Amino acid sequence: MAGGVWGWGRARGGPLGALTLTALAEGIRASRGQPLGPPDTGPEPEPELEPVVEPRRAACIPRAGSEPFPQPPAQEPAPEGPHQTARRSQEEGALEDLALYTAACLEEAGFAGTQATALTLSSALEARGERLEDQGNVQGSRRSVPSLAEGRPRRAALRVLSALALEHSRDVVCALLPSSLPPDRVAAELWRSLSRNQRVNGQVLVQLLWALKGLAGSQSEALAATRALGEMLAVSGCVGATRGFYPHLLLALVTQLHELARSTCPPDTPKAWAPSHPGPPHSHASCTVEALKALLAGDGSRMVVTCMEQAGGWRRLVGAHTHLEGVLLLASAMVAHADHHLRGLFADLLPRLRSAHDTQRLTAMAFFTGLLQSRPTARLLPEEVILERLCAWQGDPEPTVRWLGLLGLGHLALNRGKVRHVSTLLPALLGALAESDARLVGAALGALRRVLLRPRAPVRLLSAELGPRLPPLLDDARESVRASAVGLLGSLVRRGRGGLRVGLRGPLRKLVLQSLVPLLLRLSDPSRDTAESSEWTLARCDQALRWGLLEEVVTVAHYDSPEALSRICQRLVQWYPSHVPSFLSQTQGYLRSPQKPLRRAAAVLIGFLVHHSSPRCVNQDLLDSLFQDLGQLQSDPEPAVGAAAHVSTQQVALLAQAQHHLCRRCRPGLLRLPRLRRCHAHPARPRPVYGDSPFQPRSLAGRWDCSGLG
Numbered sequence: 001m002a003g004g005v006w007g008w009g010r011a012r013g014g015p016l017g018a019l020t021l022t023a024l025a026e027g028i029r030a031s032r033g034q035p036l037g038p039p040d041t042g043p044e045p046e047p048e049l050e051p052v053v054e055p056r057r058a059a060c061i062p063r064a065g066s067e068p069f070p071q072p073p074a075q076e077p078a079p080e081g082p083h084q085t086a087r088r089s090q091e092e093g094a095l096e097d098l099a100l101y102t103a104a105c106l107e108e109a110g111f112a113g114t115q116a117t118a119l120t121l122s123s124a125l126e127a128r129g130e131r132l133e134d135q136g137n138v139q140g141s142r143r144s145v146p147s148l149a150e151g152r153p154r155r156a157a158l159r160v161l162s163a164l165a166l167e168h169s170r171d172v173v174c175a176l177l178p179s180s181l182p183p184d185r186v187a188a189e190l191w192r193s194l195s196r197n198q199r200v201n202g203q204v205l206v207q208l209l210w211a212l213k214g215l216a217g218s219q220s221e222a223l224a225a226t227r228a229l230g231e232m233l234a235v236s237g238c239v240g241a242t243r244g245f246y247p248h249l250l251l252a253l254v255t256q257l258h259e260l261a262r263s264t265c266p267p268d269t270p271k272a273w274a275p276s277h278p279g280p281p282h283s284h285a286s287c288t289v290e291a292l293k294a295l296l297a298g299d300g301s302r303m304v305v306t307c308m309e310q311a312g313g314w315r316r317l318v319g320a321h322t323h324l325e326g327v328l329l330l331a332s333a334m335v336a337h338a339d340h341h342l343r344g345l346f347a348d349l350l351p352r353l354r355s356a357h358d359t360q361r362l363t364a365m366a367f368f369t370g371l372l373q374s375r376p377t378a379r380l381l382p383e384e385v386i387l388e389r390l391c392a393w394q395g396d397p398e399p400t401v402r403w404l405g406l407l408g409l410g411h412l413a414l415n416r417g418k419v420r421h422v423s424t425l426l427p428a429l430l431g432a433l434a435e436s437d438a439r440l441v442g443a444a445l446g447a448l449r450r451v452l453l454r455p456r457a458p459v460r461l462l463s464a465e466l467g468p469r470l471p472p473l474l475d476d477a478r479e480s481v482r483a484s485a486v487g488l489l490g491s492l493v494r495r496g497r498g499g500l501r502v503g504l505r506g507p508l509r510k511l512v513l514q515s516l517v518p519l520l521l522r523l524s525d526p527s528r529d530t531a532e533s534s535e536w537t538l539a540r541c542d543q544a545l546r547w548g549l550l551e552e553v554v555t556v557a558h559y560d561s562p563e564a565l566s567r568i569c570q571r572l573v574q575w576y577p578s579h580v581p582s583f584l585s586q587t588q589g590y591l592r593s594p595q596k597p598l599r600r601a602a603a604v605l606i607g608f609l610v611h612h613s614s615p616r617c618v619n620q621d622l623l624d625s626l627f628q629d630l631g632q633l634q635s636d637p638e639p640a641v642g643a644a645a646h647v648s649t650q651q652v653a654l655l656a657q658a659q660h661h662l663c664r665r666c667r668p669g670l671l672r673l674p675r676l677r678r679c680h681a682h683p684a685r686p687r688p689v690y691g692d693s694p695f696q697p698r699s700l701a702g703r704w705d706c707s708g709l710g
Contacts, residue, residue, distance in 0.1 A: 162197040169203035173228075177211060180231075181224035188231045195232035202241035205232060209245060212252050219259070223284050226256055230291035239298030246299065247344035251352070251367070253292045254317070254327060258359040260285045261323045285318040296338070303337040304330070324366045324400065328407070331370020335377075342377045353389075365393075365404045372411040386412060387424050394428050403439045406432055410447030413454065422458055425451065426465065433469050438478045445473075445484040452491045459496040463507035466492070470511065474518040483529040486522065489515055490537030497544035512541055513579055516572065517586040517605070520565075523557045524601040524695070531557065547571060560693040562604065569608035573617075580617045583609055584626065591629050591645075597695045600641045603633060607648035607688045615659035623656045640694045647688045654685045 165172040172194075179187035194204050211225035229249075232238050242249055293314075296304050308314050308330060317326030334341065345367065352364035371377045378386065390412065393405030409425055429451075432444035448466075451457055466488075473485035489511070493500070496508045519541075522534040535557040542550045549571060555564035573580055587609065590602035606626060610618070630652060633645035 162194060162200050165194055165197075165200045165204055169200065169207050173204060173207040173211065177221060177224045177228065180227045181220060187228075191228050191231040192235055195235040195238040198237075198241070201232065201238050205229070205238075205241055205249070206245065208232070209249050209252060212256060219263075222256060222259075226253070226284070226288050226291055229253070230287050230294060233291055233294035233298060236298070239295060242295070242299075246295075247341055247348045250292070250295060250341075251345070251348055251363070253288055253295065254330070254367070255360050255363045257285060257288050257292075257317050257326075258323050258363050260288065261318060261320045262359060289314050289318065299338070299341075301334070301338040301341075304333040307333040307337065324362060324404070327363055327366035328370045331367050332373060335371065335374045339374060339376075342371055342374055343380065346371055346377050346380055362400060362404075365401065369404045369408040369411065372408050373414070375415050378412065378415055383412075383421065387421055391424060391428050394432070399435075399437045399440060402432070402435075403437070403443055406440060406443035406447055410443065410450050413447055413450045422451070422461075426458075426461070430465055430469065433473065438481055441473070441476075441478075441481050442484050445481070445488050449484075449488050449491045452488075452495045457495055459492065459499075460507065462492060463496065463511055467507055467511050467514075471514055471518070474515060474522070479527040479530060482522070482525070483527065483533045486519065486530060486533040486537050489519075490533070490540045493537065493540045493544050497540070500544040512545070513576060514582075516541075517583055520556075520568070520605060521587070521590055521598055521601050523553075524560065524597040524693075526595055526597060547575075560695070562608075562690045565604065566608045566611075566687070569605070570612045573609065573612040573614075577614070577617050580609065580613050581619065581622055584613075584618065584622060588626060588629055591633055596638045596641060597693075599633065599636065600638070600644050600693065600695070603630065603641065603644040603648045604690055606630070607644070607651045607690070610648070610651045610655050611685060611688055613655065615655060615662045618655065618659070620656070620659065623652055623659070627652045627656070640691065644690055647690055651685070651688050658685065 176187060176190055180191070195201050208225045208229050212222050212229065214222050214225070239246075293305050296302070308326075311329050311333075313326045313329035313333070315326075316322040316329065319326070334345070349364045349368050349371070352360050353368060355361040355364065372386070386408075390405045390408045393401050393408075396402055396405075406429065409428060413425060425447075429444045429447050432440050435441050435444070448462065452459070452462070470485055470489060473481055474489070476482050476485065492508065493512060500509060500512075519534050519538050522530050523538075525531045525534065535553065538553045538557075539550055542548070542553060549568055552561075552564040552568050555561045556568070572583065576583075584606060587602050587605050590598050591606075593599050593602065610626070627649060630645045630649040634642045634649065636642045636645065
């Protein structure tokens with residue numbers, strides 16, 4: 001009978017389960033040292049003479065096959081004699097007959113029969129102390145799928161695989177994983193089949209999760225598990241099986257992206273894993289991203305996927321230097337659109353914050369930082385514990401850790417009630433302003449700006465602390481730092497405008513006057529962010545100090561209008577005559593700026609300040625210094641800069657002669673003439689005239705591309 005069944009299976013090309021069980025029989029024969037051919041010596045039956053198998057005969061197999069395999073007692077094995085050898089041979093022969101007979105009955109069995117067959121076979125294997133991954137040979141199943149016709153044979157074969165996975169999910173996963181890297185169409189079909197079985201998919205997903213984490217396993221196994229997860233999670237309804245370990249799986253996928261991003265080269269794939277017909281090459285990172293998208297979308301968090309796409313979060317997640325930025329964006333999107341998972345994520349993150357593996361630890365830190373934007377999540381830990389942890393990160397030698405800590409302090413500052421810990425927050429934030437890394441300085445400036453958004457913000461304390469720290473950052477060489485520093489000054493002025501109007505806020509008023517020249521010149525900054533931030537901050541200053549110069553500020557910002565700048569300088573000279581020398585000295589420093597727009601803007605600003613200044617406000621040494629620097633600037637390679645310097649030099653000479661004329665009338669001989677070209681004194685100095693700026697003006701038409709509208 002067994003030989004007839006063997007011939008039937010080979011001639012027909014039976015279903016997947018039949019070929020799997022036939023492969024099992026071959027394994028049994030190989031272990032007994034028998035040839036891998038038909039068991040009997042008779043000729044094989046002709047293909048057309050197929051045996052007729054009764055549909056219900058498979059039901060009697062479990063009882064018949066279970067008797068020869070009693071559970072052996074737990075004792076030392078006795079030396080094998082002829083009786084024991086014959087008995088073991090008899091048991092293996094019975095198991096072989098069971099495998100071959102169930103292969104013949106498989107196509108006629110329904111779902112219950114298929115499951116009973118698989119469970120009986122696995123029980124028989126367990127009784128002999130064998131593992132399914134060794135005896136089942138699921139790889140033979142995978143190779144046989146393409147030869148099966150669509151319909152009942154293939155469905156029956158996939159049912160056998162699902163039934164085996166119900167009791168031996170780990171063995172089935174281990175057997176199928178090597179076929180998932182590189183991508184294999186047949187393996188993908190098998191994973192999707194397991195995903196559709198609601199009794200099995202949860203167990204298989206858990207095994208894939210452990211393979212993905214696999215700190216003791218290879219990187220190739222983790223990549224294969226990632227691809228298998230992508231196939232399974234893409235099936236509708238499969239994500240529901242992740243209930244209970246959804247946060248764990250999400251963090252594992254994001255950490256896997258970090259591993260891939262930090263890898264200098266993809267890991268070598270073992271030759272044993274190479275499929276016979278490899279599909280098109282796919283990026284491991286893109287497959288991980290697709291699995292992550294499927295996990296989020298399948299749980300109803302499709303808005304998270306959309307937000308990440310719009311913000312470029314997926315692109316950042318796969319970048320070697322931008323991965324943590326992508327994690328922060330993902331955390332922000334989940335705070336906004338998937339808050340039902342935040343508690344579970346927060347609980348899973350805490351032990352990872354002290355992980356010895358950099359990828360796990362940094363990914364967990366980024367997620368922890370991002371989740372602090374959620375007030376309910378931030379309340380899961382005491383405020384003091386969170387603050388202590390974030391401040392401790394500031395002592396880490398890794399700049400990335402310090403950066404994440406500063407971002408966390410900024411998120412924490414937005415939560416109501418946390419400003420009472422300002423004595424803990426401010427030292428860490430103010431100390432970070434001296435960092436050399438632009439990310440850290442920008443994060444500290446952003447966190448300080450968020451502190452100002454809260455009620456009862458310490459405006460006076462911040463004004464005093466930022467007085468010596470903020471002005472140098474307004475001229476920082478890094479564009480992002482300049483823009484953030486200017487924005488922080490605007491927020492500080494807006495928050496303290498009530499005191500500025502009534503003459504209070506001494507430290508803030510001093511800081512504003514100290515920053516006026518940089519703000520006016522930064523309206524011509526090549527960086528659009530810095531220029532727009534300067535315009536916004538000057539508007540806040542105009543509102544707080546009631547200058548009435550908002551129209552002029554906007555005109556200078558968008559059209560580089562000399563007339564508007566002249567009116568601004570006239571008001572400043574009238575209101576703050578004692579600060580005119582300071583204004584001129586600050587502007588003089590920008591004459592050596594490497595940026596051409598700033599050199600021209602500084603020359604023009606000096607010309608208007610000198611034109612509107614009284615001879616009594618400026619000393620002779622300052623005029624000498626201005627005359628010398630402007631004279632050197634006339635030979636600037638940029639013609640517009642040289643022309644502006646020439647006009648401003650004439651204004652300095654006119655002011656010096658007016659000052660000399662005034663001194664000769666009041667105290668002749670006490671003040672010496674500057675080393676300037678002598679000109680006739682004129683009671684009313686002519687107004688300076690500057691040509692149009694050759695640099696691109698930031699008009700609204702240019703910003704919104706409205707030039708083509710008629």
